[in-house]
Amino acid sequence: MAEAVISGATGKGLWYKVRSFLGIHLINIFAGALFTLLAIFLLYPIFSILIMSLRGDEGFTLEFYKEFFSYNFYYWSLFNTLILGTVTMVILVVVGFCFAYLTTRGPFWIRKPLKIVALLPLAAPPYIFAISLITLLGRNGFINNLLNLNFNIYSWTGVIAAQCLAFLPLSFMMIENVLNSLNPSLEETASDMGASEFRIIRSITIPLSAPGLLKAALLVFVMTIAEFGNPAILGGRTPFLAPDTYLAITGEGDFNMASVLSVILIAPCVLIFILHNYVLKGKGYTTIVGKPTAVEYKEIAPGIKIPFMVVAFTVGLLVLSSFGVILLGSFVKIVGVDNTFVIDHVLNTQSNIAIWNSIKVSLCAGLFGAIVGTLLAYVIMRGKFPGRQFMEMIALSGFALPGTVIGVGYIIAFNRPPFLLTGTIWIIILNCVFRFVAVGVEAGISKLHQISIEIEEASADLGADFLTIFFRIVLPIMFSAFVVGFIYTFMTTMMSLSSVIFLVTPGFDLASVYIYLTAQLGELGLASATTMKVIAIVAVSIGILKVIAKKTGLDVSKKQGA
Amino acid sequence: MEHQKTPMLELRDIHKSFGDVEVLKGISAEIDKGELLTFVGPSGCGKTTLLRIVGGFTPLNSGQVILDGEDIGALPPNMRNTKMVFQSYALFPHMTVAKNIGFGLKLKKWPRNKIDSRVEELLSLVHMEGLGDRTIDRISGGQQQRVALARALALEPKVLLLDEPLSNLDANLRVVMREEIRNIQERIGITTIFVTHDQYEAMSISDRLLVLNDGVIQQIGSPVEIYEQPANEFIAGFVGYVNFLEGKIESIDKEMKIKYVSTAYGNLELNHNQGDDEQKYDEILLVIRPETLSLSADQAGKQANTFHGVIESFMYAGSLVKYTVKVEDREMIVDQYNPKDATKFQRGDKITITVPRTTHALKK
Numbered sequence: 001m002a003e004a005v006i007s008g009a010t011g012k013g014l015w016y017k018v019r020s021f022l023g024i025h026l027i028n029i030f031a032g033a034l035f036t037l038l039a040i041f042l043l044y045p046i047f048s049i050l051i052m053s054l055r056g057d058e059g060f061t062l063e064f065y066k067e068f069f070s071y072n073f074y075y076w077s078l079f080n081t082l083i084l085g086t087v088t089m090v091i092l093v094v095v096g097f098c099f100a101y102l103t104t105r106g107p108f109w110i111r112k113p114l115k116i117v118a119l120l121p122l123a124a125p126p127y128i129f130a131i132s133l134i135t136l137l138g139r140n141g142f143i144n145n146l147l148n149l150n151f152n153i154y155s156w157t158g159v160i161a162a163q164c165l166a167f168l169p170l171s172f173m174m175i176e177n178v179l180n181s182l183n184p185s186l187e188e189t190a191s192d193m194g195a196s197e198f199r200i201i202r203s204i205t206i207p208l209s210a211p212g213l214l215k216a217a218l219l220v221f222v223m224t225i226a227e228f229g230n231p232a233i234l235g236g237r238t239p240f241l242a243p244d245t246y247l248a249i250t251g252e253g254d255f256n257m258a259s260v261l262s263v264i265l266i267a268p269c270v271l272i273f274i275l276h277n278y279v280l281k282g283k284g285y286t287t288i289v290g291k292p293t294a295v296e297y298k299e300i301a302p303g304i305k306i307p308f309m310v311v312a313f314t315v316g317l318l319v320l321s322s323f324g325v326i327l328l329g330s331f332v333k334i335v336g337v338d339n340t341f342v343i344d345h346v347l348n349t350q351s352n353i354a355i356w357n358s359i360k361v362s363l364c365a366g367l368f369g370a371i372v373g374t375l376l377a378y379v380i381m382r383g384k385f386p387g388r389q390f391m392e393m394i395a396l397s398g399f400a401l402p403g404t405v406i407g408v409g410y411i412i413a414f415n416r417p418p419f420l421l422t423g424t425i426w427i428i429i430l431n432c433v434f435r436f437v438a439v440g441v442e443a444g445i446s447k448l449h450q451i452s453i454e455i456e457e458a459s460a461d462l463g464a465d466f467l468t469i470f471f472r473i474v475l476p477i478m479f480s481a482f483v484v485g486f487i488y489t490f491m492t493t494m495m496s497l498s499s500v501i502f503l504v505t506p507g508f509d510l511a512s513v514y515i516y517l518t519a520q521l522g523e524l525g526l527a528s529a530t531t532m533k534v535i536a537i538v539a540v541s542i543g544i545l546k547v548i549a550k551k552t553g554l555d556v557s558k559k560q561g562a
Numbered sequence: 563m564e565h566q567k568t569p570m571l572e573l574r575d576i577h578k579s580f581g582d583v584e585v586l587k588g589i590s591a592e593i594d595k596g597e598l599l600t601f602v603g604p605s606g607c608g609k610t611t612l613l614r615i616v617g618g619f620t621p622l623n624s625g626q627v628i629l630d631g632e633d634i635g636a637l638p639p640n641m642r643n644t645k646m647v648f649q650s651y652a653l654f655p656h657m658t659v660a661k662n663i664g665f666g667l668k669l670k671k672w673p674r675n676k677i678d679s680r681v682e683e684l685l686s687l688v689h690m691e692g693l694g695d696r697t698i699d700r701i702s703g704g705q706q707q708r709v710a711l712a713r714a715l716a717l718e719p720k721v722l723l724l725d726e727p728l729s730n731l732d733a734n735l736r737v738v739m740r741e742e743i744r745n746i747q748e749r750i751g752i753t754t755i756f757v758t759h760d761q762y763e764a765m766s767i768s769d770r771l772l773v774l775n776d777g778v779i780q781q782i783g784s785p786v787e788i789y790e791q792p793a794n795e796f797i798a799g800f801v802g803y804v805n806f807l808e809g810k811i812e813s814i815d816k817e818m819k820i821k822y823v824s825t826a827y828g829n830l831e832l833n834h835n836q837g838d839d840e841q842k843y844d845e846i847l848l849v850i851r852p853e854t855l856s857l858s859a860d861q862a863g864k865q866a867n868t869f870h871g872v873i874e875s876f877m878y879a880g881s882l883v884k885y886t887v888k889v890e891d892r893e894m895i896v897d898q899y900n901p902k903d904a905t906k907f908q909r910g911d912k913i914t915i916t917v918p919r920t921t922h923a924l925k926k
């Protein structure tokens with residue numbers, strides 16, 4: 001309604017007509033264009049996968065699904081993936097709870113350092129832990145050598161350990177949020193009535209935060225089963241869905257089976273999305289957005305404190321040493337074996353070319369992602385057309401779907417006209433733009449929530465037409481959201497592996513792909529050095545995001561992805 | 563304040579529905595040049611909607627908005643010479659105070675130096691000299707209010723529109739800003755519509771009030787008219803407390819300008835004014851304001867315009883004492899202002915209430 005009247009322009013003639021036409025229709029033009037983009041770059045690839053999984057030589061068939069469920073190999077792959085997700089989920093809920101309990105109720109001196117350690121993995125790609133674990137415990141590993149062990153890290157243990165460390169921040173943030181929003185007076189009342197601390201945790205804290213814990217668990221589950229890097233590098237002979245999808249394509253060129261695997265990978269995401277949105281909705285006793293209340297420090301009973309601290313310190317130490325190992329590995333020949341200082345890893349030309357390629361791709365993806373995200377947010381919030389919710393849902397889905405799946409979707413969808421993009425740098429850029437656009441959209445929406453529609457009305461009142469309002473008022477105000485979308489897309493693209501690995505062409509390496517390949521080949525020095533450079537770039541990006549968050553109240557730096 | 567006769571703004575039979583709900587059911591009103599008119603009424607009665615129709619933010623279903631002789635009903639806000647101060651102030655967060663105030667002037671392509679001097683002028687009008695370079699988040703709520711006002715005034719609109727401009731301020735500041743807005747408005751003589759749901763705010767700031775309820779205008783009039791001669795029961799109850807009392811006109815003495823009214827508790831002699839459309843045997847509703855009643859210690863005989871009662875309770879509030887008096891089967895509220903030597907009654911005291919001859923009567 002507001003748009004209908006905030007139009008018109010001063011002056012007459014053709015320019016006047018164009019302006020008033022744009023004034024009325026610009027938002028719908030944007031909406032149409034954005035919807036087309038979302039349809040092409042998110043819906044179409046997913047749709048292509050579905051088709052591909054069902055289409056044999058003679059049309060519709062379920063043969064590939066039958067094949068999936070009859071081959072031992074794939075059957076195990078699914079089973080293993082679910083086990084991996086479940087075990088990681090259970091471990092991470094426990095570990096996350098220990099961390100979060102200490103950072104919200106523990107002694108003050110411990111809160112900040114623990115929090116930093118728990119969030120540290122955000123600054124690195126998830127597969128950093130595969131590399132550090134191999135460096136420590138691989139065949140030539142530092143610890144294996146030192147203690148003369150014959151421990152095999154290319155195993156379940158290795159994958160689970162790496163996954164747990166990589167997704168610690170996700171679990172921690174969600175659980176900390178839940179514990180923060182619990183009303184402390186409930187726990188205090190229980191303690192007043194004489195309940196022991198253990199009893200309070202068991203009968204008050206955990207039951208009250210159960211819905212939140214469940215949500216955290218589900219999210220961890222989805223993210224870990226979708227993760228590609230760690231199982232691919234550490235899986236050894238154990239099959240897992242995400243790496244198998246990659247192998248189906250690169251090894252066997254079997255697009256049908258890759259599609260079936262992708263559909264199987266999506267299934268849990270969809271299931272959990274439904275569970276999260278329809279079943280768990282409103283089930284929380286506490287709102288995640290609730291005002292965090294600082295809990296007065298009260299001495300935690302040693303029976304609680306000590307085990308919690310042991311867990312938190314052990315895991316924290318692993319996180320720190322992983323980063324340490326990467327740093328060390330960048331500068332010595334082979335950690336633990338030949339500790340002579342070398343600069344070759346860091347100066348390696350191929351590594352630097354890969355980094356440089358990644359920066360270029362990420363800058364482009366960041367720029368387009370920010371533009372698309374900001375416009376999407378504006379159109380979703382201020383548009384008056386039906387289907388806005390649907391549009392928002394598609395935009396956010398890129399974030400929820402496993403990278404592997406979107407990667408497969410892109411090669412299937414864009415290797416033939418009308419959208420022949422395979423082999424170009426654009427397919428990589430577009431892939432990252434639409435996978436990560438959700439964050440820009442969310443930042444934009446929350447920015448638009450902060451500014452009331454009255455601001456736009458006020459500018460109309462003062463004589464501005466739609467275009468003036470859009471360029472002079474809306475865009476400048478949304479600029480911080482734009483920057484957040486830009487940096488976020490930039491840094492996630494820097495780290496992203498699962499999707500782009502399908503899309504790179506030989507001779508055009510990205511940092512993440514280069515790290516993956518060198519790690520596969522056992523070139524740990526090169527993998528470490530390249531990872532370290534990625535970390536440095538990401539750390540700077542996070543720093544900038546933090547400054548923006550402080551200045552503008554927009555905080556999306558706590559999103560996990562890549 | 564003297565008003566010129568030509569109306570600056572005229573609303574003619576304005577209708578507005580949202581979906582099936584008819585929010586405004588035919589609003590007609592005239593606003594004189596230089597006048598401050600308040601739209602007042604309970605929450606949800608359509609004040610904001612009516613104001614937004616004047617400003618051009620909400621399209622109307624039917625009716626006309628005539629600004630200074632020109633029908634502006636179809637124009638978008640950026641082409642109307644009315645300016646609005648929003649409830650949230652809607653200041654542009656990415657601009658300084660001066661940039662905000664000068665925004666409209668810049669769009670009008672005023673030269674730089676003229677904008678600067680106009681902004682200076684406005685800053686001093688709203689008592690914010692020297693704060694032009696501040697950003698919006700570094701000034702107080704009251705100052706933001708002033709900037710919003712200055713920004714709206716910059717283009718010298720024909721009508722200034724204010725939607726609950728004081729609701730974001732705390733109580734003390736509200737009174738200060740209320741007086742300030744009124745001062746500025748009178749000084750520059752700008753025709754103004756002020757929306758509020760606070761009847762006291764409306765009474766104290768306005769030349770006239772437009773009281774809205776159920777989508778229709780209940781009454782338009784000066785604060786005195788609204789209070790002393792309410793047009794209906796709703797208006798009477800809307801501002802201040804009223805003891806309503808049903809009665810019947812037994813006879814009218816046109817010569818003496820008196821009507822004789824019977825009520826359940828005794829007979830009254832009340833003024834009958836020449837123009838009053840009153841007939842013998844009319845059922846009427848008396849609007850008896852608590853502060854117009856007076857109390858005296860019980861007198862044996864029954865005199866004209868008196869009711870007998872018993873003090874049921876009282877509330878001492880410094881400048882006034884509020885008595886609840888039981889008169890037969892009902893309670894009446896009586897406010898006695900509190901001169902030092904006045905008799906103070908206690909619970910259970912037998913008293914007489916005197917009803918003034920000026921008591922207003924509504925036709926039923």
Ligand SMILES: Nc1ncnc2c1ncn2[C@@H]1O[C@H](COP(=O)(O)OP(=O)(O)OP(=O)(O)O)[C@@H](O)[C@H]1O
Pocket residue numbers: 580585603604605606607608609610611612759
């Ligand atoms: N855009 C809209 N769509 C549907 N209904 C609306 C819309 N705007 C207002 N209404 C309805 O119209 C009625 C009048 O609203 P309006 O905002 O004008 O009331 P108001 O008198 O300003 O109330 P308040 O004192 O609470 O601000 C309300 O019942 C409201 O629900």
Ligand SMILES: [Mg+2]
Pocket residue numbers: 609610611726
């Ligand atoms: Mg209102």
